[in-house]
Amino acid sequence: MENIDYPPDFRCPISREIMKEPVTIVTGVSYERKHIDKWFNVYKKKTCPATMQPLDDFDMTPNHTLKRLILAWRETLAAAPSSSSSPAQPSVKHGEMVSLFNALDSSPFKVTCLKKIRAIIQLGDDTRSEFVNSGGLEAVVRMLVNQTAVDNCDLDSFQSFEEALGLLHLLPLSKEDKAFQVLSKSEPMKSVATVLQRGSSEARFHAIIIFRKIAKTGFDWNQLVEDRGTDLFKSLLELVCDEICSKASSYALELLFEILASSKKSRSKAIEAGAVCVLIELLPDSNRSKCEKMLLLMKLLCECPEGRTALVDHGLGIAVVSKILVQVSYTATKLGVKILCLVSSFQPTERFLEEMLTYGAVKKLVTLLHLEGLCSTKKRVLDMLKLHGNAWRRHPCFPCDMKDYLG
Template structure:
């Protein structure tokens, strides 16, 4: 019993001694990066002969510094050479001190070089010219793999124009007949371009061609969630840069159905915003929007937008209101809006509650519905607007300030509603005015 007690006491002393030794353990100075003063994980040597941790020296150079931090000498080249000797010494030291809680640093992957990237991109270009889908696919897969390895690789890939080369190859292969022959490689290219968002302007120029749009719509309509999401986000970038392409996009068979499906069953918030954005531009930019409006109304677009608006976040709300405003440009759209019981309550609710843009769009919608109300409607839109507090909200809007366009529409609305206002009871939610800044 006494011996066991002595053993336990000796064990405690050893433990205390180990802790003391651990606190005294110091990292050799030549293992530390001169910039971060931390132990180097990926030591590289510059042209001046000084070794740094790769992450630290690359951050230094990216900050616009082209001299050695220690010697202050100008760098003859920005390329760095992996210092395998120092790295091996650090790893051996880590293993020797494993008992003190030191973990061995992993052997870093050698970053891809611009020369390697350019070589792969040249192979993609050559394969696309030959119509060699398999050759393109293997090279694109290699680009994707390298981009996922590290952020540095991704920057190198993007900096050498990978998105332009891949989008150009996508345009070329999307022209092949039948398109189904190139499905696998085109899908791989879409996935690769998604890693490089936002795409460069030159890349978007390639993707706005009719053949490219046809292929992107095909992927947007069906398939796995990843390719549908990537396709709609690429289409959004195209329409952002070239709004006039919205009409061409809307004319592609199945495009509107695919957009409505993504709004109704969104893959993520970004895909829903992109779908609403594109739909709005299809309606707004067309010289004959009636054909698009008719298709959308047949798919229950008004009900879908109102359901979206009930509890949508700010950016989704703004895009949904934009699409609703576009629908109300047409008589058919307004008739559908009149027939829906939620139209006035939901739209008026957004005035002064979401953002300046949402307020402007909401006033525009109410103005269109009230202004263009036919005699057959018997003033129902006006009565509904008053019942949900439109008159008081418009008065407050003029007091707190708004754009000249919105001010003009709000003033006209007040005149249209004034005759009925005296005999009506308005339903006001005090939360609608929460956070409103007084003009005095």
């Protein structure tokens, strides 16, 4: 129904879909509520999407009149006799899209072409399939690769490859999909990484969505890591620190885990990019879910000597890990013990052992022995207590009531 003779004012200017809950903002333009809400509150935009007019007032007023008109229009269409002789809409979209694909290679107005293509594929799964099957995917990716390969991109070039990612992130990227097979090649992946490093906040969000989808296929990241080195990890760590878009931060953590879990060489690059320091500084103010993801990453990094060194050398490293024990969750405690066990087994410096005692880690380890369950965690605790008990016993801050647990 939504592809047949529709009044343009019935479509949301953002999604190009028929509105169900239209609301009007101060500029007088109406939008689908969920899309304009996302524009303001997720992307933190302060402009009207249709007019780009700066806004001071972000109130949204339900447009009941427009809603009634849309409902009446739908009822009229439903009551009208169907016409079997009408041409199929996808074929109309096919011709429109092919002309836009051709224009991408020759027209200087690439952003305009990409916006029109994006508006078409947002109509539904059928138009997305039409886009891929008509050669649009290759045309957009080819344009993206060519634009990002230029060392000194002008504003138009930046806008075109950012708009390209805004389009590409809408596509399914499972291993069987053509979109995955095209995008997962070396040059397109480098281009997405370029946007992740240099794009706007919205473009970087689209880039991380694309990478996250690709990561779920078991993709081998070694070639991209080899090519981009620490720059890739610095870009991801910047997103981890993003306080505005929690989804971008969460997706970046998930992607870091996928990359680091499969390669110790990648872990060295991440450590060089400052990953351990970033995680330590973010941990105290993180919610449970984010805390657990960051501890999982820190555990992976502490499996490398340079990761353990970075943790010990950071002024708050041991204090932060000690603080989360017993306080956040079972998973966080388990990961915290693993981190301390790795460092105490391979790099038990005098300073490290002293800080474990000073910041209360040793006392919490003893507490863990009295809790139900945690069998594997208790074994690690006992190993640490037996291994370093004599060193802790000699310290002035050593609690006398813990002597029975130290070897």
